[in-house]
Amino acid sequence: MGTATKHLRPVLALTILVGCTEFPATPRDAMTLEGAVDSSLDAGADSGPLDSESSDLEAPDNGAVDGPIGDVSRIDVTPTEDIADAGPGDLGPMDTASTDVVAEASVDASIGMDAAVDAGPADTGPADTGPADTGPADTGPADTGPADTGPADTGPADTGPADTGPADTGPAPCLAGQGRCGVQCVDTTIDRANCGACGNECVGVESCVAGQCRTPTLASIDPPIAAADQTVVLNGIFGSSANVFFPGAAGPVAATVVGPGRLEAVVPRTATGGDLYVAVSGVQTNRLPFRRTTFGLGLQTFRREYEQTGTAREMTALAAARTRAASVHTDRWVYVLGGSDGSTSLNTIERAMVNADGTLFGFAAAGTLGEHREAASAVRVGNRVYLIGGVGADSHEVATIDATTGLLGPFSAGTSRLRAPRHGHTAIALGPWVYVVGGNRATVERAAVLADGSLGRFDEVVGVATSVAREFGAVAVAGRTLYIAGGHSGASSLASVESASIDGSGTLGAFRSVAGMTTRREGARALVSGSTLYVLGGLDASGGGGELRTIERLGVDSVGAPTGAFEVSIDASLQEGGPGATLALAGNHVYLVGGGATPRSTAERASLDRTSDLSMVEPYAVSLPMAVNYPYIFAAGRFVYVVGGQVGLPTGSPTHRIMKAAVEIDGTLGSFSSVAPEQYPDYMPFVRRNMRVPLGPSTPNNACTVQDVSTVLTINDVGNAFEGGGPYLSFPCGDSCPTTRALSVFVGPRAYILGGVAGTCSDFRLRDTVYSAPSSTMVFAAASQVLGLGQIRPTGFVDNETVYVLGGWEDQLGGRGIQRFRAGTTDPITATAGVLDAARVRGSVEVIGARVYVLGGAIDRLPGSTEELASCTRAPLPLPASAPVTPPFTPIASCLMAPRRDHASITLGNYVYVVGGSRSGSKLSSIERFTLQ
Secondary structure, eight states: OOOHHHHHHHHHHHHHHHEEOOOOOOOOOOOTTTTTTTTBOOOSSOOEEOOOOOOOOOOOOSSOOOSSOOOOOOOSSSSOOOOOOOOOOOOOOEEEEEEOOHHBBOOOTTTSSSSOOOOOOOOOOOOOOOOOSSOOOOOSSSOOOOOSSOOOEEEOOOOOOOSSSSOOOOOOOOOTEEEEETTTTTTTTGGGSSSSSOOOOOOTTTETOOOOOOOEEEEEEESSEEEEOOOEEEEEEOOOOOOOHHHHHHHHOEEEEEEEEEEEEEEETTOEEEEEEEEEETTTTOEEEEEEEOOOOOOEEEEEOOOOOSEEOOOOOOOOOOBBBBBEESEEEEEEEEEEEESSOOOOOEEBBTTTTSOOOEEEEEEEEESOOOSOOOEEEEEEHHHETTTOOOOEEEBBBBTTTTOOOOOOEOOOOHHHHOEEEEEETTTTEEEEEBSSSSSEEEBBBBBTOOOOEEEEEEEOOSSBBBBEEEEEEEEEEEEEEBOOOOSSSSEEEEEEBBBBTSOBOOOOOOOSSSSBBOOEEEEETTTTEEEOOEEEESSSOOOOEEEEEEEEEETSOOOSOOOOOOOOOOOOSSOEEEEEEEEEEEEEOOOOOTBBOOOEEOOOOOSSOOOOOOEOOOSSOOOOOOOEEEETTEEEEEOOOSSSSSEEEEEEEEEEEEEOOTOOOEEEEEEEOOOOTTOEEEEOSSSSSEEEEOSOOTTTTTTEEEEEEEEEETSSSEEOOOOOOOTTOOOOOSSSOOEEEETTTTTEEEOOOETTTEOOOEEEEEETTTTTTTEEEEEEEEEOOBBBBBBBEEETTEEEEOOOOOOOTTTTTEEEETTTTTOOOBOOOOBBBBOOOOOOEETTTTTEEEEEBSSSSSTTOOOOOOOOOESSSSSOSOOOOEEEEEEETOOOSSSSSSSSSEETTTTEEEEEEEEEEEEOOOOOEEBBB
């Protein structure tokens, strides 16, 4: 080997020592190789006289470290290759004899160099002039003698023959983050054989995560609601093979193992809703809720009010206005955490119960955080919720979800901290990690979820950062891709978009630019529904757009790659929009709560049902405990209640009861039971956001001074109702026929009762009231508006602030008329909003996605008719403001199993139920069911 190589070898030896960390290992005896190197490495500074004899090759050097510099300049000049001495530099002159390699540089069998170096006294004898030692290799133990402290070697340079030993074959440097366990470079944070420390081996199905041996764990399901044949991603800790058990499915589904932290599985058509878990070699993970939809997923337009097709229901709202809050959904509850009231950061928590039909009760106070947190982010991992960062905060808090009630326990301070305070970011679960993306910093941080549920140390992900800081950017995951759209750079609102790939371990790759949005948006929210990424609202603070109500969408494929460019949706828009709202899923709907440049307490919601179709109806195995007509139906928590109506034989004395049934997560209805034997004749419920349901009135009382209704159902934390006191409603004296079998709705701050009948008279007047707080008394008074078509027992629904009244007896169009009015105004009722396809009296109405359906009913105009309908009709929304040339409603023949009128209906998850009613004068207890598709 040439001279250049001889000069490079000492540098290589130094690189080996500094390129990795040596972990403790079992000591091994090193062998001193003849003509090679000694197992005791001489790293001392040799400053003695030059040797003039051949190298001393037989005896090992018994010293330890030879000083602070080292013996690296004593290089043979003979033709044979020398073995590099890995000690510090030699300050003495070059040897001219063969190198003293036994005493100066032996090989340690465990690392390629001897860990014990010669620091003993310097050699003061004459230079070696004898022949080279050709004896066998030294096989003795490593030199453990005292350090060499003698004077420097002043002998002549070595002039012996070149070293003919083998080339140095020590290991290459370890990569960053690795260290030595024996001869191997390992990462003890992920190595199953050396997890956390050399020799600590994970057993069975355990994986090594953050230096801990962990059993299989399910962290999150993305998305938690999906259609059949759609691919879902499971984050957590898994092995090399796994099976996914979907709720309701006939058997396990073999997962595609993307990596140890992420699985992919195709949703089977037999899946329903409930707990999902993963099995790895027979070991089951924890369970998380999942639901298969029977319909295609997308996004419809947002509405400020519930549709209220059968029962008056007050729209959810926050107890206190707030913006830039965090939120989390715990299956039965939606929580809103912290935020700002416009002048100060908040530490308060509010929660709202999720009902079986996807509605929410109102939000109410639910404790406090440990710190005031504005623009923080919350993420759910398993049964824990982590609230991270916020304005001026680098800390986090953690709370646990109760598996039985779904309630969130108290928050406590976490021990790990972000590398720097961060706000306006998004926390998201990927593999076994919690990532923090976006915000007022371009860097990305992550922390492992440890075995005890705490978060490990936050570290910046090397090489992963957005091109610019995206404060209040919108973040969402689609398949194997994470998107961050818009935000504020610190100088302006952004329209640009970046994405990063996610590998099988849950590691985020480098960000890259993709085609941007059409509008600058900061403070928007992002959602993936079906095969589309939606960016909702936001603020254009730089382009003059102000608070935005538009929605942009981007098509994505199964791995999340874009299939087109961003465009403004023509099918969906917001009613209030703007920045800073919190987003939550509930049933078939997505909610935006609060937000705004000026904080709001209001909410709006949109259907996720893209197709808005019904399947063929089928008889349902469950029936009511007793036959009933004219019932009202509503959901509270995981239950459905049937209230009011008339129960009994057509000629018998009616007995009025309240009946309830439990509802599963996919909308499957359980058996009904009678829960209140008291009489509730023709009671009309008003479902308040404060979880109270006043019932009434029953019969007119024209001689009264004030007609009070003192019956109320109060809903508790698990959705059960019990009877309470009142009064909660009152009506004026002497007012003719005030309210039975009428259409009742809430719109904004008013409650309305439209039409109705009692006794032998009819009431055509619209009634309204103003109420300012959930506990206030609703005092009705006759309104100035009049139902121009004179409808009795009409059906109808609410579309934002517009109330539609459909059909009814004694109207001027034979039961086909449609009237509309703008609630909260003095505008007259418009009687020219089109007509139904046929006369329909006493049917039921359901709003499904972007369509309204009228189910069944009767074709007559007089009470007592038996000409019921089995057909239905439907129309696209919104209905036209004036009568179109072609009626908007089109019939659906043979829609019901049999003709039916005076019934109730409700949409629960994947199904629409038609309950009770009458046929040919007989009351019905049977239930029919449609499937959404």
